[in-house]
Amino acid sequence: MPAHAVAVDVGGTTIKAGRVDATGQLTRARRVPTPRDIPALVEAIGTLVRELAEPGDAVGVVVPGIVDEATGTAVLSVNLGWRDVPLRTLLVEDLGRDVTFGHDVRAGALAESVWGVGGDLLFVPVGTGIAAALVLDGRVRGTGWAGEIGMLTVSDPDGGGPVVLESVASAAGIARRYAARAGVAVDGADAVVEAADGGDLDAIAVLGDGMDALGPALADAVALLGPVPIVVGGGLAGGGESVFGPLREAITRRLGERPASGVIAARLGPWAGCLGAGAFAMGLSTSWAEEGVEP
Structure with a gap:
């Protein structure tokens, strides 16, 4: 080697x-x-x-x-x-x-898995788009189209027809939806998280909508795989409880009595x-x- x-x-x-x-x-x-x-x-x-x-x-x-x-x-x-x-x-x-x-x-x-959080995990970078990758037993599982969860269709929180997940839950999608809802320009999802931390109701609602959409997709993966840790990377990895709190709640609601995974921030940036x-x-x-x- x-x-x-x-x-x-x-x-x-x-x-x-x-x-x-x-x-x-x-x-x-x-x-x-x-x-x-x-x-x-x-x-x-x-x-x-x-x-x-x-x-x-x-x-x-x-x-x-x-x-x-x-x-x-x-x-x-x-x-x-x-x-x-x-x-x-x-x-x-x-x-x-x-x-x-x-x-x-x-x-x-x-x-x-090797140098960051460690061990088996479902890695979910949430940035311009959303994707996922699975590590089990030290092996990266899947190829080709595997992990393209951002292209799943979800209900539009604004009442329109079905939309792709990343339009609602990606960092880019969250920034766009907040700008449209609040009527202000924002420089990325970090600004939305900061606004939510300060009590901005529009920011809290947009983040909640995003995590309500993302949570069921991750919960379905947990239902299939068991409670493998979910490691969130990308632009929302530093979002703290404004992101991780609603996401954990959405996953738990979807899973019901089944055990939920830990949701943690990626370490390698x-x-x-x-x-x-x-x-x-x-x-x-x-x-x-x-x-x-x-x-």
Whole structure:
């Protein structure tokens, strides 16, 4: 097993990269803008890897959207405009070396399991969108479309027809709904949480609506899996009891007499995906795709 890896996390606006060791220490961290053009993206990742890599280092790259780890394909990323991009093949050709390729949320789940919260968990980053990834017995479970819970349909709290979950419960959705309800511009969900902490009834209502929508989706996962800890990451991870209180209540209401999971904040912050890319590359976990097991 390599002792270090160059880890690259391709985000919607920024690529994060660094050199990770087997204890989860990240050094030589870098951030660069994410190109939308695929050749420019391959060049940007290749430049980072060549800058950071030392002899013997593994290389791990993770991306958002729908990812087929087995074929190394970025199947679909609506935000970045990708469809069926053979990104691992392109990177291997550019770098002349092997590349471990995966999904950013599944990588973040692995990092939280190995170096953050620890153990089995359901990792749920709530940011621009909402996704989830499961770690059981030290393995990241699922591939392809697994974990895309933000696309579940829920009732519109404002009385319209069905809407997707992330339009109500994501950090971006909460900020948009509060701005529309209160008639003020806000700089992200942090401002809504701050307003709720100060007693703003509109902010409290919008956060409550979001957690009432998210809670049943997570409760259904708990009903299937048992009370595995739910680790909330992304933009709402620092929301405190204004977020976690209503979310726990919504999960408990849905589960009834069944035991509820603990709901806790992620510990690794915005670098979880990058750290997870390094963990995958160093072989600290095996995904279903790598094991040859059908998802």
